[in-house]
Amino acid sequence: MTQAVDPGRPGGSGSSRPAGAGAMAAIVALAAGLLLTAGSALAVRSWTSTAAEHLLEPEKEKPKVAIADQAEVAYCTPQFKQVLERVLHSCGLAAEGEGARRGCKPADVKTFASISDDDFNALFTPLKDRGGVLMFDEGRDELDERGKKLLEERWYARKGARYFFVVARASKTGSPSKNNALSHRRANSVMFFLKQLSNDPEIEQKVGLLWLGNEFAQLSKEYCSWPNSRADEKCDDEPINRSAFVSWVDCRL
Amino acid sequence: MFSRGSKAPAIIALVASVLGLIFASNSTLDYAAHLDRRLHNVHCSFIPGASAVPEAEACRAAMYSPYSALLKDQYWGGIPISLFGLGAFCFFAAFSLYLLLNGERTSRRTLAFFALVGTTPLLVSLLMLTISITQLGQVCKTCAGIYISSALLAFGAVAAWLSARMDSTRPTVSFALVPAWLVALCATALAPAVVYAASAPDQRPFITQCGEIKQAKIKGDNPVRVRGSHAVQPTMLFEDPLCPTCKAFHDRLVTENIIEKLDIELVLFPLDNDCNWMLDSALHPGACIVSKAVLCGEGNARQVLEWAYDQQEYLTRAGKAGENTLRSVIKQRWGESLLRCVDDKKTDVRLNNHLHFASENNIPVSTPQMYLGKRRVCDEDTDLGLRFTLAQLSPEVLK
Numbered sequence: 001m002t003q004a005v006d007p008g009r010p011g012g013s014g015s016s017r018p019a020g021a022g023a024m025a026a027i028v029a030l031a032a033g034l035l036l037t038a039g040s041a042l043a044v045r046s047w048t049s050t051a052a053e054h055l056l057e058p059e060k061e062k063p064k065v066a067i068a069d070q071a072e073v074a075y076c077t078p079q080f081k082q083v084l085e086r087v088l089h090s091c092g093l094a095a096e097g098e099g100a101r102r103g104c105k106p107a108d109v110k111t112f113a114s115i116s117d118d119d120f121n122a123l124f125t126p127l128k129d130r131g132g133v134l135m136f137d138e139g140r141d142e143l144d145e146r147g148k149k150l151l152e153e154r155w156y157a158r159k160g161a162r163y164f165f166v167v168a169r170a171s172k173t174g175s176p177s178k179n180n181a182l183s184h185r186r187a188n189s190v191m192f193f194l195k196q197l198s199n200d201p202e203i204e205q206k207v208g209l210l211w212l213g214n215e216f217a218q219l220s221k222e223y224c225s226w227p228n229s230r231a232d233e234k235c236d237d238e239p240i241n242r243s244a245f246v247s248w249v250d251c252r253l
Numbered sequence: 254m255f256s257r258g259s260k261a262p263a264i265i266a267l268v269a270s271v272l273g274l275i276f277a278s279n280s281t282l283d284y285a286a287h288l289d290r291r292l293h294n295v296h297c298s299f300i301p302g303a304s305a306v307p308e309a310e311a312c313r314a315a316m317y318s319p320y321s322a323l324l325k326d327q328y329w330g331g332i333p334i335s336l337f338g339l340g341a342f343c344f345f346a347a348f349s350l351y352l353l354l355n356g357e358r359t360s361r362r363t364l365a366f367f368a369l370v371g372t373t374p375l376l377v378s379l380l381m382l383t384i385s386i387t388q389l390g391q392v393c394k395t396c397a398g399i400y401i402s403s404a405l406l407a408f409g410a411v412a413a414w415l416s417a418r419m420d421s422t423r424p425t426v427s428f429a430l431v432p433a434w435l436v437a438l439c440a441t442a443l444a445p446a447v448v449y450a451a452s453a454p455d456q457r458p459f460i461t462q463c464g465e466i467k468q469a470k471i472k473g474d475n476p477v478r479v480r481g482s483h484a485v486q487p488t489m490l491f492e493d494p495l496c497p498t499c500k501a502f503h504d505r506l507v508t509e510n511i512i513e514k515l516d517i518e519l520v521l522f523p524l525d526n527d528c529n530w531m532l533d534s535a536l537h538p539g540a541c542i543v544s545k546a547v548l549c550g551e552g553n554a555r556q557v558l559e560w561a562y563d564q565q566e567y568l569t570r571a572g573k574a575g576e577n578t579l580r581s582v583i584k585q586r587w588g589e590s591l592l593r594c595v596d597d598k599k600t601d602v603r604l605n606n607h608l609h610f611a612s613e614n615n616i617p618v619s620t621p622q623m624y625l626g627k628r629r630v631c632d633e634d635t636d637l638g639l640r641f642t643l644a645q646l647s648p649e650v651l652k
Contacts, residue, residue: 025354033347036274037441040339041448043278047285052454054289063292066618068611071530156598158605160530160612198602201473250530 069252071160075126076251083115083123085253087208088163117217124167124245130157131247133228134190138173138242141185143193147229151190152197154246161248166190168211168244169219172237180213186244187211214241255416262416263352266371266409270346273374273402275301277342280335280395281445284316288330288454290633297394299401312393314501317636319509320384325640326651329456332446334381338399340442341374345406348434352413360426364414366434371410374403388508460642463631466624467614471520475606477547477554481513486647488515491522491611491622494547494561495537495569499621502635503562511643514650519554521547521607522620525572528601529608531618539572539579541604542595546583548603549594560586 115123124131132154134147143151155164168187170179187209195203212218224235226245233239255261279296283305286293295316297309315321322331348367352359378400385392417423466489470476492499506512523540526532543561550557561568564582571579584592594600616622616629623630625647634642643650 022355022358025351025358028354029347029351032350033344033437033441036343036346037340037444040274040278040343040445044281044285044336044339044445044448045452047282048288048449048452048454051285051288052452054291055454055456055459059291066531068531068608068614068616068618070609070612156601158602159528160608162609 070162071250072252073250076249079115080123080126081251081253083120084163084165084208084249084251087165087210088253120217121219121223124247127247127249128226130154130250131227131245133223133226133240134244134246135228135230135233135239136186136242136244138171139182141182141189143189144229148193150227150229151193151246154248155194155197158248159250161250162206163208163249163251163253164194164206164246165208165249166210166244166246167217168209169217169241170212170214171239171241172214172218174214176213176215180211180215183211183213183244190244190246219243255412257416257420258357259416260353260356262409262413263349264409266367266406266413267346267349267353269402269405269409270342270349272301273338273342273399273406274346276395276398276402277335277338279305280316280399281333281339281449283312283395284322284330284333284335284637285449285453287316287633287637288456290456290459290631290638295395299394299398301398309393310497311389311391312395314389314391315385315393315396317501317505318389319505319640320381320388324450326644327641328450328453329641330453330637331640332450335399336446336449337442338374338377340445341438342402344438344441345371345374349406349409357417357420357422358424359417360424361414361417361420362426362428362431364417366431368410368414370435370438372407374399375407378403456638456641457645460631460634460638460645461628463629463634465627465629466616468610469624469627471518471607471610473606475603475610477519477521477550479512479515479517479519479555479558481515481517483513484516485514485649486516487518487626489518489520489624491520491616491620492558493521493523493525493537493540493620494543494558495540495565495572496524496620497565500562500565502621502623503559505636505639507559509640511639511650519547519558520610521604522611522622523604524618524620528604531608531612537569537572539568539576542572542576542579542583543568544607545595545600545604546587546591548600548607549591550587557587557591 132150134143134151136142136147137144158164166187168183168190170183170186173179174182191203191207191209194207200206218237219240221236221240223240228235228240228243230239279301283293283295294305294307295309295312296303296305297312298306319325320334322328322333325331352364352367381396382392382400385396469487469489492503503512506515521544523529523544524532524536525538525540526535527538528541528544547554547557547561568579568582571582580592580595583595611618619632621635622632623635625643628646630642630646640651
């Protein structure tokens with residue numbers, strides 16, 4: 001940024017002072033320019049180097065991101081999960097492929113649950129409002145319209161649950177073998193309706209069937225207060241066991 | 254305006270250059286800091302030297318936009334244009350200092366040169382301002398600081414020239430100095446960018462470190478397909494129609510014409526605890542209903558999604574106002590039949606299946622997420638590093 005000195009200018013011609021001042025201005029500006037440019041370049045180099053160092057260091061306060069998973073609510077106690085896991089493995093839900101066993105009969109449940117009838121029922125108490133009791137006519141296994149409606153409502157309220165449990169029973173009337181078969185058919189009726197409703201090819205991996213006949217974990221009449229498909233009808237120890245309890249279970253199993 | 258021999262124009266130009274230097278430094282620093290692939294606060298203030306803040310949406314949006322940098326395919330995040338401003342303002346600061354020190358001894362040619370080149374930052378600023386307003390819909394304060402500095406610089410430079418234009422007593426300089434100054438301007442403008450390009454860390458080892466999804470496809474009749482006109486890359490996107498980051502990401506895909514090269518399977522992942530059990534409270538109230546509207550869009554799913562993004566602020570307010578408000582907004586835009594579909598239990602099940610797909614794959618609870626085939630694109634590679642990452646992992650998308 002040097003300049004020629006205008007000879008017409010007062011003090012310009014023949015005077016070395018303005019030319020010297022101009023040169024000085026140019027030198028100062030040039031030095032400032034170089035300094036600023038070098039400073040900027042060094043700053044940039046420093047910023048990228050710092051970033052490169054951070055890149056190789058593990059982040060100390062890395063914000064934790066939740067991982068998507070099925071629901072897990074308070075009633076999923078270790079004991080509850082233990083029983084349900086046994087159901088999963090013993091009753092075929094966790095098995096894959098054709099020919100895999102589907103469902104559990106009373107003897108199986110007794111064996112794998114390894115708990116008393118009352119304790120078994122108590123495990124399901126937290127599911128009172130999540131689930132529902134589908135009532136059947138005596139000796140019958142067909143779901144009526146009210147049963148289908150309640151089942152549909154409960155099925156669509158899946159939220160974060162992975163497994164849907166169906167626990168079918170039969171009342172005391174009749175022989176154990178007959179009631180065993182009857183509760184099995186009731187469980188199958190529920191499954192059949194769910195297959196129609198959902199059109200889900202993977203439904204076998206979602207629904208766990210247990211049929212208890214009248215041999216294990218009979219319900220007391222206190223369970224009549226649970227949401228059921230025949231709330232307006234008389235209910236006691238007999239009708240409440242002519243039923244299938246259905247519920248999604250919000251536990252990671 | 255200024256008297257002959259006034260030093261005010263040079264002072265204005267010098268102050269403007271220093272201000273521009275500070276704002277460009279802040280902008281560059283923000284950009285460079287993100288090279289470590291972490292989240293950082295961003296400088297976003299009219300006050301030079303103000304510290305970086307976490308709430309800086311406009312500045313962040315500008316930084317993530319395709320207009321913030323050059324050569325994005327070759328360098329992770331590209332070469333930020335603020336680097337050229339940084340270098341150029343160094344030159345202008347030095348030149349202004351020279352004018353100030355040299356005063357009336359400065360030739361008219363020198364001042365004419367300065368007036369000419371001193372307006373170039375303003376021209377670039379006007380271009381960037383137009384882009385900010387028309388493309389981004391907002392102006393970042395740091396950028397505005399650069400624009401204002403550029404305007405001041407142009408004013409000072411032109412004023413200096415005008416005040417000396419009629420002054421025939423000024424000395425002359427050789428025309429040969431003009432190309433020399435231009436070379437100096439180019440060199441200073443390029444120097445920081447060259448240093449940045451040479452020293453920016455290699456991101457290639459990191460872009461493949463974010464894992465894979467277990468299931469590449471959502472089953473049954475659940476998928477929402479958004480197939481671009483020249484789709485070459487199977488892609489899965491997890492999005493929430495009321496998530497601002499998803500909107501910004503979607504806008505990037507559209508603006509950079511990347512979306513047309515993608516065969517997208519859209520998985521709706523509303524961050525609203527009305528349907529999403531993975532959250533204790535709703536981050537985006539109403540997102541479940543809007544997600545169902547997208548599902549019900551079927552062949553027009555992209556249009557519904559883009560409508561939701563366009564109207565995001567309004568829909569978010571409607572979502573906070575209540576379900577019925579939101580439903581009436583949807584009905585008004587998309588009609589009764591789509592609303593019926595939104596209310597259908599089967600749509601609930603479908604959305605629930607999307608959420609279960611996310612949980613079965615144990616993906617992070619955040620949106621947006623992008624998977625190229627099964628490979629997860631890291632979050633930091635969906636914004637600044639998007640083009641570079643695509644150039645590395647799926648170059649055909651950028652062709």
